Amino acid sequence: MDVLVFNSWHWWTHQGKSQAWDYIRDGRGLYKDMNRLQAYYKGLATWANWVDTNVDPTKTRVFFQGISPTHYEGREWNRPKRSCNGELQPLSGSKYPAGAPPAAAILNKILGNMKKPVYLLDITTLSQLRKDAHPSTYNGQHSGNDCSHWCLPGLPDSWNQLLYAALVM
Numbered sequence: 001m002d003v004l005v006f007n008s009w010h011w012w013t014h015q016g017k018s019q020a021w022d023y024i025r026d027g028r029g030l031y032k033d034m035n036r037l038q039a040y041y042k043g044l045a046t047w048a049n050w051v052d053t054n055v056d057p058t059k060t061r062v063f064f065q066g067i068s069p070t071h072y073e074g075r076e077w078n079r080p081k082r083s084c085n086g087e088l089q090p091l092s093g094s095k096y097p098a099g100a101p102p103a104a105a106i107l108n109k110i111l112g113n114m115k116k117p118v119y120l121l122d123i124t125t126l127s128q129l130r131k132d133a134h135p136s137t138y139n140g141q142h143s144g145n146d147c148s149h150w151c152l153p154g155l156p157d158s159w160n161q162l163l164y165a166a167l168v169m
Contacts, residue, residue, distance in 0.1 A: 004055070005163065006047065007065035009103045012040045037102055044110040052115045063166065064111065065159060066122040067104045071131045084131040096128035119166055123159050130155045 011020045013036060024031045024039055055062055074081030076098035077091055091097075104124050111118055127133075133155040 001060050003061050003063065003167065005063045005065065007068070008044065008047075009040065009067045009101075009107075012036050012043075012103070013070070037106060040103055041106050041110070044106060048110050048114050048118075051118060055116050057116050061167075062116065062118045063163065064107070064118050064120055065163075066120055066124045067101055067107060069101055069124060069128045071128075071134070073098075076128075077131060084134055087132045090132050091129045093129075094125070096125055098128075100124055121159065121162050121166065123162065126158060127155060 014020060015033075019033075022032075024034050026034070026042060051062055071077075071084035071087075072082075074083060076096070078097050081087075101124065107120075111120055
């Protein structure tokens with residue numbers, strides 16, 4: 001491949017019926033569940049080892065799209081609301097009041113320890129500031145809040161523009 005684009009985190013947060021797996025294997029252990037951040041670290045470490053072992057950077061460019069956040073708690077942007085439901089404007093400024101999600105630190109640690117170059121398309125803060133960019137606000141299709149999916153056109157187009165800019169550089 002000339003280009004590989006990876007991302008992760010979204011499904012790591014799901015629990016109960018929304019959980020995409022029944023068990024987690026860690027070495028010889030088989031677990032019904034485990035701490036999501038620990039599981040994410042182990043999963044990314046496995047991915048990083050694969051990239052370092054199998055990718056030839058003279059032939060393939062590797063990109064990792066950063067953490068796509070959710071907006072379940074209005075207190076993250078200093079509002080007493082429970083979620084982003086009904087939010088019609090992005091946050092102003094360039095910093096998200098609650099800071100980066102913990103998964104972003106894990107991703108940065110893994111990328112910092114890799115031998116092969118991986119280009120981070122850091123969409124996290126940009127996406128956090130867009131608490132208004134969810135389909136539940138606009139399409140009338142969801143009975144509750146949908147803080148995990150993003151509407152098009154909009155925020156994902158910005159992610160694609162960042163990828164395109166990185167590809168043509």
